[in-house]
Amino acid sequence: MPRQRRVVQGGWLYPGDGTPTKRQQAKFTSTVGPSWAAGVAQDGEYRRTAPTEAVGSIIESGQDAKAEILDKIDMLVSSEEGSVDMDGRLAPVFSLCLVLVAGMYLAGCGPKAVTVDAAKLQLFKALPDLMESQKNPITEAKVSLGRMLYYEPRLSRNHDVSCNSCHDLAQYGVDGQPVSDGHKGQKGTRNSPTVYNAAGHFVQFWDGRAPDVEEQAKGPVMNPVEMAMSSEKQVVAVLKSMPGYVDAFKKAFPEERDPVTYNNMARAIGAFERRLVTPARWDKFLQGDQAALTDQEKTGFNKFMEAGCQACHAGAYLGGEMYQKLGAVKPFPDASDLGREAVTKQESDRMIFKVPSLRNIEKTAPYYHTGKVPTLEAAVKEMAEYQLGKQLKDDEVASIVAYLKTLTGSIPAEYVKQPELPKSTAKTPKPSNT
Numbered sequence: 001m002p003r004q005r006r007v008v009q010g011g012w013l014y015p016g017d018g019t020p021t022k023r024q025q026a027k028f029t030s031t032v033g034p035s036w037a038a039g040v041a042q043d044g045e046y047r048r049t050a051p052t053e054a055v056g057s058i059i060e061s062g063q064d065a066k067a068e069i070l071d072k073i074d075m076l077v078s079s080e081e082g083s084v085d086m087d088g089r090l091a092p093v094f095s096l097c098l099v100l101v102a103g104m105y106l107a108g109c110g111p112k113a114v115t116v117d118a119a120k121l122q123l124f125k126a127l128p129d130l131m132e133s134q135k136n137p138i139t140e141a142k143v144s145l146g147r148m149l150y151y152e153p154r155l156s157r158n159h160d161v162s163c164n165s166c167h168d169l170a171q172y173g174v175d176g177q178p179v180s181d182g183h184k185g186q187k188g189t190r191n192s193p194t195v196y197n198a199a200g201h202f203v204q205f206w207d208g209r210a211p212d213v214e215e216q217a218k219g220p221v222m223n224p225v226e227m228a229m230s231s232e233k234q235v236v237a238v239l240k241s242m243p244g245y246v247d248a249f250k251k252a253f254p255e256e257r258d259p260v261t262y263n264n265m266a267r268a269i270g271a272f273e274r275r276l277v278t279p280a281r282w283d284k285f286l287q288g289d290q291a292a293l294t295d296q297e298k299t300g301f302n303k304f305m306e307a308g309c310q311a312c313h314a315g316a317y318l319g320g321e322m323y324q325k326l327g328a329v330k331p332f333p334d335a336s337d338l339g340r341e342a343v344t345k346q347e348s349d350r351m352i353f354k355v356p357s358l359r360n361i362e363k364t365a366p367y368y369h370t371g372k373v374p375t376l377e378a379a380v381k382e383m384a385e386y387q388l389g390k391q392l393k394d395d396e397v398a399s400i401v402a403y404l405k406t407l408t409g410s411i412p413a414e415y416v417k418q419p420e421l422p423k424s425t426a427k428t429p430k431p432s433n434t
Contacts, residue, residue, distance in 0.1 A: 126279070126316065127283050127359075130274055133214070138271045139271070141252040142267065143268075147272050147419055149163075150169075154424070155265075156183065157227065157230070157434075159431035161182060163269065166220075166226075169411070172411065175192060177371065178366050179192070183227060183228035186225045186226075188226065190337070190369045191366065193356060193364075194360060195213075198357070200320065201319075207342060212270065218262065235262055237429060239265065241427040241428040243425070252268055253267075278410055279409050280360075285406070293403075293406055296402050300403030301406075307388060312324050318359060318407065319357040322355050323352050325352050326387075331386075337369060338351065339352045340352040353369055361404050362376060362404060362405045376401050
């Protein structure tokens with residue numbers, strides 16, 4: 001067998017008596033790879049020591065595992081596996097090899113960490129603690145009332161649909177359906193977007209027909225397909241029939257003589273929604289915590305930027321800041337929904353929609369206004385094709401998806417906990433399925 005002379009500077013092979021001689025000196029080799037091992041050059045043989053596999057797996061993983069490596073060295077040095085058998089002699093050389101390799105790794109010879117250009121991060125912002133409005137200042141009393149109203153099914157004609165029915169706060173603000181069920185099981189025409197972080201968007205609804213969450217809250221209540229209340233007067237009659245709500249409105253709007261109004265209902269719901277914020281690991285990364293994202297996720301962000309996704313998905317919400325034509329580069333195959341054209345009556349607004357936020361995108365399938373795209377991978381691939389004119393490979397899609405998952409935040413469980421609702425009275429209008 002040909003002699004193999006792979007060496008690392010300074011590695012000694014000790015004979016049985018512990019005193020090295022020139023003829024008994026040898027040098028060690030170490031490589032980082034799936035079968036990492038220490039090799040001993042002796043009598044033309046290159047021997048591998050199996051215990052090194054454990055340490056090699058640590059190094060190959062790219063983890064910041066200094067303590068783990070040092071613990072492994074200590075364990076192996078104290079065992080018989082810390083020696084290499086050479087023609088019946090035990091040579092305590094394995095520990096030296098480990099020290100050399102670990103030293104190289106800790107000195108920066110291991111896998112290089114993925115970096116993110118700080119200049120690219122200037123396009124993004126961490127989420128705010130809340131999404132304030134000068135027109136509707138947040139107060140605890142207003143939030144408390146808004147929370148009750150958000151869960152209130154008696155704001156619907158048949159007392160069976162609430163805001164939470166389509167925007168389930170325990171499920172990242174969605175119901176998981178392509179389109180939601182409304183009054184008498186009627187189906188909506190567009191996918192229900194998440195309510196989390198939505199108060200920070202520049203407009204509401206897919207077509208932007210409401211300027212803020214307060215105005216948005218008024219729409220579904222009297223939409224004949226959704227909650228189907230006949231008028232503002234009917235809504236107010238329901239609320240005034242329950243003393244618990246009357247008292248809550250007085251606390252929320254103490255300066256008003258008659259505070260139980262349709263507008264105040266919407267203002268209270270809006271105040272509650274303005275604290276529906278879900279900070280994520282991405283926010284920690286933006287705030288300077290480099291360890292908040294793994295190398296795989298950082299690679300995904302770099303691919304996200306390289307593909308051009310940030311052209312629409314940037315800022316604190318990675319979306320929700322502009323309108324965009326669906327099919328900007330390549331015509332989108334489903335043009336049945338005209339988008340903003342239905343609102344503005346302008347042909348130039350055909351297929352124009354509000355760019356959705358990517359916050360919690362991992363948890364809000366199915367996707368697009370149609371709700372017809374079932375997986376995040378499919379959504380990424382289609383967006384690249386129709387919006388950017390690019391055909392992403394499967395590994396590129398997987399990389400971007402890994403990054404997008406860092407946008408999944410924490411649901412504020414205590415804040416969104418369903419409250420006890422006021423009890424109906426004899427004056428409360430009865431449910432109607434007509």
